[in-house]
């Protein structure tokens with residue numbers, strides 16, 4: 001099926017886009033179109049007006065600045081996958097990018113669009129949560145930074161205002177003794193996650209975990225933090241037992257639903273396993289320790 005007709009606007013600047021969002025009646029933003037276009041074609045979305053941001057060149061960046069890794073609204077999944085900076089310093093991003101959908105979708109789809117879509121099965125929201133990142137929303141009153149913890153409300157619902165667009169997402173640059181990782185279980189290439197876990201660990205100079213962030217994919221109504229597991233890790237030295245208990249706590253805090261891909265019990269068990277694997281990789285990448293995995297399946 002083709003989409004219903006709509007008015008198509010192509011701003012060249014963020015200011016123009018914001019003016020359009022302010023003046024038009026119920027506009028919908030189009031970025032990579034990898035979620036929106038299928039919804040248009042199935043007529044699950046029927047906007048009268050679309051604001052296409054692909055011509056705003058100033059939003060096409062992936063860089064470091066102001067102490068953050070910054071991804072502009074037009075950074076595609078493939079840009080993350082191809083980035084040397086990501087390979088060198090941001091393990092969780094490097095793990096996740098090649099696991100998102102398939103190459104065609106990764107070439108067009110944007111990381112910011114995925115965060116804006118707020119699908120609980122999306123991978124980037126969990127990583128943003130694990131890194132305690134921020135969403136930069138730009139609207140008629142200028143820019144505001146929304147902490148990832150305050151962004152996701154419900155499936156496909158966020159705290160972004162109707163006249164705002166997301167211009168950037170950002171996470172703090174890693175400390176020298178920091179590591180991160182993302183592990184995802186999916187049935188086959190191209191699928192969304194059945195379960196996924198992103199982890200960021202920051203160690204002090206004595207090898208004690210100073211700060212832990214864990215974000216979970218597809219096992220709650222939004223991307224969600226495993227706060228009980230995070231608290232359990234902080235102030236401790238990494239060990240298989242510590243990570244095993246953290247895995248159990250993350251699984252207990254998850255809230256998956258049974259579906260055609262697997263039962264809720266199975267998904268909870270997978271959260272446990274994926275958490276332990278991601279913790280182990282993050283600790284190793286921080287360069288402080290190598291923790292043998294207790295769970296091998």
Ligand SMILES: Cc1cc2nc3c(=O)[nH]c(=O)nc-3n(C[C@H](O)[C@H](O)[C@H](O)COP(=O)(O)OP(=O)(O)OC[C@H]3O[C@@H](n4cnc5c(N)ncnc54)[C@H](O)[C@@H]3O)c2cc1C
Pocket residue numbers: 028029030031032033034035036037038053073099100101102105108109110111112113114115116117121122123124160164165166167190191192193
């Ligand atoms: C078959 C398939 C498999 C997929 N698998 C995965 C997967 O494994 N993991 C995963 O994370 N994702 C997956 N996706 C989703 C994919 O990553 C999309 O690219 C992403 O969800 C949306 O990004 P986009 O740039 O294509 O956004 P669009 O489709 O253009 O927009 C999506 C939504 O976000 C809004 N939006 C976009 N950009 C902005 C902005 N800057 N500010 C405010 N609102 C904005 C739009 O209005 C729309 O509501 C899959 C999609 C498909 C079709």
